[in-house]
Amino acid sequence: MSRVRVHSFSVSLDGYGAGPDQSVQDPLGRGAEQLHEWVFATARWTEEYGGDGSGRGVDDEVLREADVGVGATVMGRNMFGPLRGEWPPDDTWRGWWGEDPPYHHPVFVLTHHPRPPLVMDGGTTFHFVTDGLEAALARAVEAADGQDVRLGGGVSTVQAALRANLVDELNLAVVPLLLGSGERLFDDGVPEPVGYRCTRLLASTGVVHVRMERAAASTDGGTIPPPG
């Protein structure tokens, strides 16, 4: 059965997954690029996007896990691009990743505005889903054909999925810096996801990788409470 997995989702020590004042020029918000420096330092990133990172330690290994056994991806619109509102008619915005995006499988983009599928090189097709997160995940599970579904960001997309109890595995990268403000993953005043336990804890020299998994309902009708 397909599982929904979040990978390498970076949060600051004070809990922020994106900085304040997000804009087209600064899509992650002020200061938040520091959350992702560990990614740029890996050999995996350099293989895919260039740069001079050559790290092959824990961070690199963890980053590579995100692609293993994944047959489809769901992401929020802000992760697909900085545009808001109606899509421009000319299809000029084709994602951040160039003509051969690193997915190589169907990607379902959450949006309020319909748009025909966008077929890219290398096996990636972007599908634009206007009927919500649950519908997008259902389509992704079908497209993944027995493999898992990766859920990308941003913060609000992961939050929504956690609160709807739709995430099976949450892999956070806790970055030890104080961002001070921005978008919290675990925000105040809203119900917290329940039923998760830590199944792996790994520190590199600069980042802590925390894997939280939802406890499965026990098969004997039994003692592990079902999530939710």
Added chain:
Amino acid sequence: MSRVRVHSFSVSLDGYGAGPDQSVQDPLGRGAEQLHEWVFATARWTEEYGGDGSGRGVDDEVLREADVGVGATVMGRNMFGPLRGEWPPDDTWRGWWGEDPPYHHPVFVLTHHPRPPLVMDGGTTFHFVTDGLEAALARAVEAADGQDVRLGGGVSTVQAALRANLVDELNLAVVPLLLGSGERLFDDGVPEPVGYRCTRLLASTGVVHVRMERAAASTDGGTIPPPG
């Protein structure tokens, strides 16, 4: 010069240092005992308080650091005891720790209610300070006589010290569980401490120890911005 250090301050993955619904019966708040299980599992804790913990790994080592080079302690009243309001006239509440508390040096307790010093066995004297955190830290620095000052909890005491830029070294233990509500160390809507950087990151099997240190003002009049 004395430095002000916070040690082994446990916070959940979602940022809480204490649970909701704190009371005399449940001084850490609901669910928060889980934040401290790693402490009870150490040989250090067992030596001081009994129990059956025998761990001698990373958690034990980190816990022991809290006593090294410390000549005085400051703590909030709630860490000294569950009582609120005026002190009872009979001096019956003498702290959580029995007649020989594990401090063996002067301890300054923040309170709004005056009380004479309480001399315990083993070199610990509790002094009750009614003129605020800065005054308590100043007295502790003097009493520490060149050694460092340890700043104990609770959450609000550490928060106040961070925001007044009075903490030189903040050692957090991030516990990978979701507490869901309670008292956050890094709370929304208040200025965040600035000028801290991570100087050590260590994971045990169950806890991540993060050391944040305030950048010292550079001696060449220079490039490292002073905190605050």
